[in-house]
Amino acid sequence: VTIVCVPTAAERDLLEDVPGGGRVVVWDGTGDPGADVAETEFLVGNYLGGPPSAEALARLGGLRVVQLLSAGVEPWLPVLPDGVVLCNGRGVHGGSTAELAVAGLLSLLRHLPDFAAAQERGEWSPRTADDLDGLRVLVLGAGDIARRIGAALRVFDAEVTYVARTAREDVRTLADLPHLLPSARAVVIALPLTEQTRGLVDAAFLAALPDGAMLVNIARGRIVHTDALVAELRRGRLSAFLDVTDPEPLPAGHPLWTAPNVLITPHVGGGTTGWRRRGYRLVREQLTRYAAGDQLLNVVEGGY
């Protein structure tokens, strides 16, 4: 019998039963796990909270798998007990995050923040904007979110180039950036935060972009050097759409709030209403695989 632990009663209701047989217990990851929770073999992480403490996790003696419903796994890595498989929620938030990236890019391109400001003043002030037709867009990443963004932009005939780790058809690598940046009209960041991507978009990266280029970050704030971006925004050279920032949450009074040509949303890319439904579709699929002894999806650590 597999003991599956989920963070809320609502999620227990969504799961209904355990594919392959088992029991569902509820623990939100805070405080001490009770005796029934201590028998957990398959833990679903709390999407709306942080990970449990390392001490609390260590009390789950039979723990084999941690399934997260987020794409990012960074906070879990330091507390994950040895030998436990960690799977992320790749795909759960991909569609909604890609949606917001495209919304943000189109808002910049079509000057929606300016029109919203004009509307507030009761002003009818037309201006001509560029469109996506032939616009050169670099999408950093070629994974779930990146591909969805690229596919959506290509519907409007944008010229999309993916930049990722491994070169393959229509995917270039970071080593090609010096050639790609000077002609990129927009850069969309859809990369995980890792040692290699932290601070990737620094002053030199931004300086290589042409005047008027747009930067969209829906991935992680620390991939971009905030100070370097603020400097470029103040120069009026670039515009940006940011769903993620460094620091995050962005504190009151931070220079980004008042920088020109930046549109900020408070890390809401993945958090649309459908995430639980999609998340528990993934959990059911994983439990079915687990019961059959098949390879799990989205393994980021451990694996068996």
Ligand SMILES: NC(=O)c1ccc[n+]([C@@H]2O[C@H](COP(=O)([O-])OP(=O)(O)OC[C@H]3O[C@@H](n4cnc5c(N)ncnc54)[C@H](OP(=O)(O)O)[C@@H]3O)[C@@H](O)[C@H]2O)c1
């Ligand atoms: N704003 C939000 O609410 C929100 C929601 C969900 C996710 N996110 C963020 O978005 C990120 C991407 O999610 P995803 O589901 O698209 O991930 P994914 O499917 O795993 O794709 C990641 C992509 O990044 C590339 N990559 C990884 N390390 C790289 C490196 N060092 N240099 C160049 N490319 C590298 C990979 O390249 P290869 O293909 O060559 O391996 C892959 O194409 C997540 O990690 C998360 O931080 C944000």
